[in-house]
Amino acid sequence: MTQAAAALARIRLEALGCERCPLYRNATQTVFGEGPVPASVMLVGEQPGDREDIEGHPFVGPAGRVLDKALAAAGFDRTDVYVTNAVKHFKNEPRGKRRLHKRLTAGEIDVCKVWLESEIKLVRPKAIVALGASAARALLGRPAGIEALRGKTLAFGEAQSLFVTIHPSLLLRMPDRASREEGFERFVQDLARVVSAIRSSETRKASRRVTLRNSAQPAGFSVR
Ligand code: URA
Numbered sequence: 001m002t003q004a005a006a007a008l009a010r011i012r013l014e015a016l017g018c019e020r021c022p023l024y025r026n027a028t029q030t031v032f033g034e035g036p037v038p039a040s041v042m043l044v045g046e047q048p049g050d051r052e053d054i055e056g057h058p059f060v061g062p063a064g065r066v067l068d069k070a071l072a073a074a075g076f077d078r079t080d081v082y083v084t085n086a087v088k089h090f091k092n093e094p095r096g097k098r099r100l101h102k103r104l105t106a107g108e109i110d111v112c113k114v115w116l117e118s119e120i121k122l123v124r125p126k127a128i129v130a131l132g133a134s135a136a137r138a139l140l141g142r143p144a145g146i147e148a149l150r151g152k153t154l155a156f157g158e159a160q161s162l163f164v165t166i167h168p169s170l171l172l173r174m175p176d177r178a179s180r181e182e183g184f185e186r187f188v189q190d191l192a193r194v195v196s197a198i199r200s201s202e203t204r205k206a207s208r209r210v211t212l213r214n215s216a217q218p219a220g221f222s223v224r
Helices: 003-016 022-026 050-055 062-074 106-123 133-140 169-173 177-216
Strands: 041-045 081-085 092-095 098-101 127-131 154-156 160-165
Touching (some): 022 092, 041 106, 062 177, 081 106, 127 133, 127 177, 169 177
Parallel strands (some): 127 160
Antiparallel strands (some): 092 098, 154 160
């Protein structure tokens, strides 16, 4: 295990006992991010849903299934991606046997940001994808209109890129099949843009390495 992975494992343990805001009271457990450390890409959702809260893993419910399908269609392997949420507890209101999902406040997003910041620092993604308005708010530090930011590559941190797209649960709420299909296609296109940004940054780095190697070699040496 690398030092970064060990540090993140310690932070995850710490987050299991998080009582920084009252959301832990109605939640089963903290749902921390999961995936490789380091990872080229980090996906940030909103908060765990009912299924995630019970199972303790991010994006394992209905929205997670849409996300998995879109990732595969965009050319991602989910196991290569670090997946997390802006807020680590499920905000809900018990109603009889059911639990109603509740909208997060800006204050709850801000209080929980300490965990997301640690994840970004240790996972060191080249690209971060905000899925929906809460994730965008957490990452940008201000409210943001998703449609205005979709399709753009925003500078983030020292050398990272931030992409903003919809939350996959939006597709589940669309009333008819045609809009769901069209929405899904646009979502896949947004994710595919991330794949090509990562690939072109890797290609640039590789060609820089070849150039450096070339200039460091004695005259007459050729790089194949
Ligand atoms: N929605 C999210 O934002 N995150 C999850 O983990 C599941 C559903």
